[in-house]
Amino acid sequence: MRPQLSIPLSLLTLAITASFSSIAQASSVDNLPSSQSYTGLMFIPNAQVIDHGDFNLSFHQGVPYNSSIASLDDWFFAAGVFKGLEAGGRIVTNTYDCNGYFDTHCGIRDLSASFKYQLPFVYNYTGINLAVGIQDLGGEANNFDTRYIVADKTFDNLNLRLSAGYGQSNLAFGIMDGPFGGAEWQPLPFMQVIGEYDASKFNANAKLFTPEGLLPYGIQLSIDYELYTGHKNSDQSVWGINAAVPLLGYKTNKRQHLSVDNQQHLQHAINQQLDSHKNSNLQSLMAALKNDGFINLQLGKRDGKLVIALENRRYNHNPIDGVGVALGLIAANTSTKTFADFATTAKLKEEDKQHVELIMLTNGIPMMTINGNMSDYRQFLLTGDHNPSLSFNSYNAKNQFNQTQWLTQKENNGFGRSQIILSPELAHRTATEYGFFDYSLALGTNLYTPLWQGAALDIRHTLPIDESDDFKAGEIWGNSAYDNEIDRIFLHQAFKLPQNIMTQFSGGYMYGSYWGGMNETNWFSPEGKHSLGFKVSQFSHKDKDQSFNKKEDKGVRLAHYLYSQPEWNWQLELQGGEFWQGDQGIKATSSHWLGDARLSASYLTSKAQGSNDYENFLSLSISFPLTPWRDMKPGYIQVRGIDQFTYTLQTRVGADGHNNINTGLGGSNDLQHNLTRQYQGQNRLTKAYFDANIQHLRNAYIRYIKNVEM
16 A cells, blocks of 8 residues: 555645636647546546547556556557547556466456547537546446546636546446546646546546647657545556557648748749649640559540540559549640640630540549549649539449540550559457467568459468467467468459449459459449448368368358448448358448548457357457558559558457457458459549548649659
8 A cells, every 4th residue: 555645635626726826828728648548637537539530549557446546557549530539449457478267367458448429519509518438348347347428618718627527337446436527737838737536536647748739740748647546545656658649641631721931842843833734735744644653544535525544553542642643743734735636626615625534444444534624623733722623423434434535555554564562461369368469470462463454363472570479389379370371362353334333253262271262242322422232252171181171161141331421531331141250240330531541440240150149249440551652653563562451459248258259250351452442442432532532632732742842
């Protein structure tokens, strides 16, 4: 037991008194993490949430557990998923390598999910923020289960925020089990003093942090330390460190203002590029597109307008980046003189003489058309103060391509131009009875070679780099460790069918020992907000003696519905049927795009093969590109990183008396080069997405100028 203060004076009272006498310059009170699974004070929450687009990682010591403030490590990661909502995962552990099944001294090792939502509109009418939240959602062993409602009010002229709420919890000492309240006082731009009543006792701590905007890339660091606690049975002073980082590409659809002094050089470079259109011609246009690495280039005409077909393999974070760069290059290299060779031009009105249609290809297949007037688009690139008159269409791209009179042969033909895609491959088990983090890490080298239209050869090799003890041969997860082998060989053939239907047939070898084939088929509505599809596969297992083992045959039979709301950067997918392990069930996934990073939460209910009972799981995942924004220029060999690397944590929920590890339920044997990733840009190559992200087009061109001119 640690000695307590002789005078049980709560720093809550001190903070409030001092704040009223403060003459510090008024400023907002920063939103910082508590020592639990939410934004807040020390043990209690406030009504604030993580800023939309920020990712937080925290480490704390000192957790209310088993009738004490226990000496436990607390890892917490969370993000501002959309405005008003923060979601995260938490790991509380006593040991890191100890096997809890054989060693009784391992202590707790708990993985859980948490959510907090700030209710909209309340502040507009009352000046008070109101939030509801849940900590340690689901599961059988709800050691830290907490549910709460909390309100707060910020007094900017006093640098003070007051919070009060009511909670229900099973935390030690009755923390958060009843009414609670507290104050956050920020006398300096880098310091807060906190006082709180946690529904049981008074506590106080101090927080030091970097002021917003001090560190590059919007990063904010903070530390906190307990100054006082009324809980007598306290084995550990509560302290922690935290990092908040804006996720990759979050501001890619925000208008960029170029009038600031340090942007003048960039503004000049953009003006210079766009002014070059006055002396442009078709040859200079083709040269500009070819020099930047666009492939399968063709120029043609239809209905008196210039038609340009091309394929992007250089800008792999998001398909809209390739479109934005291509449109910028076209705007910088077209004028009325560019169309001098078109006999029909004379019949057009002057304002129509710079009308261009861009057809975006993927592996030679027309996927989307973009129509616009380049004179209007140049003005948009210069100022960004209006929406250009662009129209997007993925429904008729193939027909538009076929109806075009092509005036040039295909340049930079994509046939045989191979991509070598390097990426980390990570198999892991997190916060299990076997260890805090067990893993098998490998380097994946994927050779992807396009052949004829829609066809490609796909070969991947894995090279083991490192693995934890439990992934070694003969251990619990030894069979899931990566081997030094070619683990995938596939031939893909994709087709674009009428009514915006895409289908791909794939045949070959995967997972080191399975031979077979699959078909994926997707349909998108004209706007792109709705999608239906299915996936069917069947694979036979080949044993080490090269004989096929029918008992190990696997496959999937899954249907899905996808709803996309690009204005909210949100997608909801419902998937059901038979999964890879033979289990049958339903999976719902809510995905939230923060620029080019994606946060997803999935709920799975599935019945294992031969079982009568359904099992339920909650998963949280983050996906982000691991490759430069502007990749190597695609020659006959192009080396690049992966467009989306995904890390997932899963916990069992609603279990009946156990918290056993998931043994593969809900798997769907996804390929890297499936329809969603290879052809549909993670379901973002749609009219609805482009209509909602017009500024992203301009920002992509501005970023291109920075890369080539600055």
